[in-house]
Amino acid sequence: MTIAVVSAMHEELAAVLALMPDERRQLAGGREFWRGHLHGHEVIAVLSRIGKVAAATTATALIERFAVREIVFTGVAGGLRPGVNVGDVVVADSFLQHDLDASPIFPKYEVPLYGTSRFESDVTLTQRLAAAAARALPGVPVHRGLVISGDRFVSTTAEARALQAALPDALAVEMEGAAIAQVCRDYGVPFAAVRTVSDRADDAAHGDFTKFVQDVASAHSAAIVAEFLRATS
Numbered sequence: 001m002t003i004a005v006v007s008a009m010h011e012e013l014a015a016v017l018a019l020m021p022d023e024r025r026q027l028a029g030g031r032e033f034w035r036g037h038l039h040g041h042e043v044i045a046v047l048s049r050i051g052k053v054a055a056a057t058t059a060t061a062l063i064e065r066f067a068v069r070e071i072v073f074t075g076v077a078g079g080l081r082p083g084v085n086v087g088d089v090v091v092a093d094s095f096l097q098h099d100l101d102a103s104p105i106f107p108k109y110e111v112p113l114y115g116t117s118r119f120e121s122d123v124t125l126t127q128r129l130a131a132a133a134a135r136a137l138p139g140v141p142v143h144r145g146l147v148i149s150g151d152r153f154v155s156t157t158a159e160a161r162a163l164q165a166a167l168p169d170a171l172a173v174e175m176e177g178a179a180i181a182q183v184c185r186d187y188g189v190p191f192a193a194v195r196t197v198s199d200r201a202d203d204a205a206h207g208d209f210t211k212f213v214q215d216v217a218s219a220h221s222a223a224i225v226a227e228f229l230r231a232t233s
């Protein structure tokens with residue numbers, strides 16, 4: 001059964017694709033799914049594109065069309081909690097949509113009719129991914145905890161502070177994870193996500209974002225995915 005590797009941006013996935021010797025392109029839902037092998041596993045690598053809807057569509061296609069057995073996301077995020085610095089790695093234990101607010105009918109952040117605002121990642125898969133990250137990137141801090149998602153590139157100090165005040169346990173902010181977590185919960189498919197911190201979601205976030213993703217984050221993603229698959233039986 002196939003393991004899916006998902007990223008939001010081309011730069012994030014390019015280094016992973018470069019590791020696959022035999023990938024073949026298959027189109028579905030307007031996306032390119034790259035099927036091949038890595039460390040003896042059947043793998044599908046795919047660009048979700050940026051944002052929650054794009055991520056949810058991708059996850060649904062992976063499950064319905066390709067019957068993947070687990071989904072791993074690799075990419076970048078903005079660090080929020082003090083001490084979550086550029087270059088660090090964040091592995092999500094749970095996800096929340098910080099831009100979802102159906103109050104007063106439902107509590108702020110709660111996903112209507114799910115009775116919760118937080119979606120857990122799969123415990124075993126997450127443990128394996130965090131261990132792979134630690135082995136692949138010795139000396140790089142690996143943080144575990146809440147990752148928040150929304151359809152906004154958070155790039156002002158004011159917004160980063162407001163998110164920190166509202167959700168003090170949030171380690172990092174990105175734009176896809178909580179959407180995939182919700183789809184995976186609906187289908188009962190294990191999901192785990194690892195992100196390299198590309199910025200601090202502040203006024204400087206735009207600065208060298210693209211260069212960082214190309215130079216550092218893509219190498220992180222490839223190293224982590226390779227080690228994760230090497231250690232997977």
Ligand code: SAH
Nearest residue numbers: 008050076077078152153154173174175201
């Ligand atoms: N300025 C960039 C924006 C890309 S969107 C560009 O034009 O290419 C940012 C992507 O990286 C999303 O996939 C998101 O998941 C992640 N990300 C990194 N830092 C983020 C931040 N500060 N806020 C939200 N998403 C962030």
